[in-house]
Amino acid sequence: MLDIRYELSSKLKDKPKDESKLGFGNIFTDHIFIMNYDTGKGWHDARIVPFGDISLSPAAMCLHYGQEIFEGLKAYRTKDGSIQLFRPDENFKRMNVSNERMVIPQVNEQDCLDGLMALLNVEKDWVPHTEGASLYIRPFIISTDPYVGVRPADHYLFIIILSPSGAYYSTGLNPVKIYVESRYVRAVRGGTGFAKTAANYAISLKGQDEAHKQDYEQVLWLDGVEQKYVEEVGSMNIFFVIDGKIVTPALTGSVLPGITRKSAIEVCKKRGYEVEERRISIEEVAKAYDDGKLDEVFGTGTAAVISPVGHLKWNDKIMTINDNKIGPVSQMLYDTMTGIQWGTIPDEFGWVVPLTEVRE
Numbered sequence: 001m002l003d004i005r006y007e008l009s010s011k012l013k014d015k016p017k018d019e020s021k022l023g024f025g026n027i028f029t030d031h032i033f034i035m036n037y038d039t040g041k042g043w044h045d046a047r048i049v050p051f052g053d054i055s056l057s058p059a060a061m062c063l064h065y066g067q068e069i070f071e072g073l074k075a076y077r078t079k080d081g082s083i084q085l086f087r088p089d090e091n092f093k094r095m096n097v098s099n100e101r102m103v104i105p106q107v108n109e110q111d112c113l114d115g116l117m118a119l120l121n122v123e124k125d126w127v128p129h130t131e132g133a134s135l136y137i138r139p140f141i142i143s144t145d146p147y148v149g150v151r152p153a154d155h156y157l158f159i160i161i162l163s164p165s166g167a168y169y170s171t172g173l174n175p176v177k178i179y180v181e182s183r184y185v186r187a188v189r190g191g192t193g194f195a196k197t198a199a200n201y202a203i204s205l206k207g208q209d210e211a212h213k214q215d216y217e218q219v220l221w222l223d224g225v226e227q228k229y230v231e232e233v234g235s236m237n238i239f240f241v242i243d244g245k246i247v248t249p250a251l252t253g254s255v256l257p258g259i260t261r262k263s264a265i266e267v268c269k270k271r272g273y274e275v276e277e278r279r280i281s282i283e284e285v286a287k288a289y290d291d292g293k294l295d296e297v298f299g300t301g302t303a304a305v306i307s308p309v310g311h312l313k314w315n316d317k318i319m320t321i322n323d324n325k326i327g328p329v330s331q332m333l334y335d336t337m338t339g340i341q342w343g344t345i346p347d348e349f350g351w352v353v354p355l356t357e358v359r360e
């Protein structure tokens, strides 16, 4: 069992009064979980301390060469007031996959989960009470050695911050407008696309900016070699329903293996849909659209869960999908996943992990 030191804040912040006005990622709770890593010593000094600025050397390696990884998951409050997580073990498993790629030391997945549970016990009251709102959890690791040279670091910080959040998209479950990026790329095979690392986001800002200028909300990335095959959306995996069949890009190394993606595939298979994980070109999508066979397009990710796509713009071609309305597969997935997450339907998959009591 992880030994945790508590240094609790004596001055707590006011909780947000109107949960319907919660945005995403801009309010933080009173405490964080933090632990250090030093080569030779391993991870140590796990503690829960007040939320506040951290001090870093201006030469800290993460600031110069981006050796960083992160995760994202949520805590949900059920109708009876209890708090639960959705497949948190998958997040810490993926964290170690990202660590491996970024030459960051492995974490003990159970210790991370224990640390998260302990932090959630302290911050329980921050988990929103309205359905649709949740407590977003952001664990991350940064390299901290004061050294301006390129090598894997010897010192790291593992931190978890918490942020009460409303619906991710301002438009709610209304379909989003997506712009197919055919100039810039996000990832290449052999690169870091499958790792949850800051670099993948830094590289995508330019395309995102371009999409926003054209009044599109998100970017759909094509493969980095031929710019032919569909990969994923900014922070979501992408699915197409073509002629009744569900198609999603295979995990070829440049696509982030989303836990929502994996769960959506399992739900669809269990509901009797045919699901294909394979390479799919943007031409195939456009052809399906022209043939009247592109039934639905949707994104999957922790933040938005299921996000129907209403418009897809690829060069000069604008595809309006399912009359810009949410389709039956997207709706079924949304209802099933959010139902399990907020505990309004039985968890037939065994995905939910209740908050365990941790004594300080």
Ligand SMILES: *Cc1c(COP(=O)(O)O)cnc(C)c1O
Binding pocket: 072, 196, 200, 232, 233, 234, 235, 236, 237, 256, 257, 258, 259, 260, 261, 300, 301, 302, 303
């Ligand atoms: C986190 C992330 C996703 C979605 O993963 P989930 O585990 O479903 O939240 C998809 N794409 C990218 C680039 C991501 O960083």
